[in-house]
Amino acid sequence: MNYFLVKTEPGVFSIDDLQRVKREPWDGVRNYQARNIMRDDMKIGDKVLFYHSNATPPGVAGICKVVSKPYPDASQFDPNSKYFDPKSSPDNPKWVLVDMAFVQKFTRLISLEELKSHPELFEMRLLQHGNRLSVMPVKKAEFDFIVKLSKLNQ
DSSP states (O other), rough: OEEEEEOTTTTTTTTHHHHHHHEOOOOOOOOOHHHHIIIOOOOOOOOEEEEEOHHHHHHHHEEEESSSSOEGGGGGGOSTTTOOOOOOOBBOOOOOOOOOEEEEEEEEEHHHHHHOOOOGGGOGGGTTTOEEEEEEEEHHHHHHHHHHTHHHHH
């Protein structure tokens, strides 16, 4: 099993939205490195930290899991979509997505500030200077530590 973190703006799609709909295509990823992670590394059953970005405060809100193999992101073909890519075609799609399913909403948000305060997470990719990827791998130890943090009352 692999572990990942995905970022989303809660005003666009939040952990509460995923809890309500249960399963959602993770569309709109338009960074090649993030796309490659979804395409090449994510497998059905992989666990994923659900991170609220561009929020006050930003942080990990819960857990979801990968529930599909990668497939073409249909928004790349829709000229009315903000994710439209005129260089992409159904015969040669550039962008993929996977479906994510709700697993758990944390009882409290684990803020970015709190994540940064733990030496156990110093090497976490999310916390590296300049990292803006919306999809990234996470080490099992980091994943487990964050889940443990979610159960602490602070």
